[in-house]
Amino acid sequence: SQQGEEDPQALSIQEGENATMNCSYKTSINNLQWYRQNSGRGLVHLILIRSNEREKHSGRLRVTLDTSKKSSSLLITASRAADTASYFCATGQRNKLIFGTGTLLAVQP
């Protein structure tokens, strides 16, 4: 069964706005990763945050991790039409990545 659950399932915003996606998980993890998938393509790694980290930045991406609440959020600032994609969180446990159900982000130009 899926480990991570993303929220919302779908999000539509205007170019320039910020997009926030949330991920909840159920068991202890050693790290949490975010991936992007453009339609018809493979997944692309965005960022990895370890269980002892609370926040991490990469360009326009900001990820937070709250292990007490078993949740993470991905913030994309100043969104662009090219950010339109599905975003997945994945939790690392027992040498495997367990992917969530994904958030479909649509950025309107």
Next chain:
Amino acid sequence: DAGVIQSPRHEVTEMGQEVTLRCKPISGHNSLFWYRQTMMRGLELLIYFNNNVPIDDSGMPEDRFSAKMPNASFSTLKIQPSEPRDSAVYFCASSLEFVLAGGPYNEQFFGPGTRLTVL
């Protein structure tokens, strides 16, 4: 760097036929993963190898599925016989990983996928 290479990109076959999917991981990576993605079940890990050895195949749906990694630069996923419910996109991914308690520790690099349709 060519990235993870998968072939074929599309495969259409009839029920009962054997299907073989191929993957070439990124050179230097020691872990290889096979995933299946469907609308209903999302992205599922089927099997993963570390240093060419299968570590966990608990995600392989049934005996019709088999995977091999004869060397560090090549892996196959075979379905025999194929069924319509096997229709999905199959992804191969590779990483530089260590099978230690508390892993995985690193990012995975995905191939473009093989879209399989079984009629």
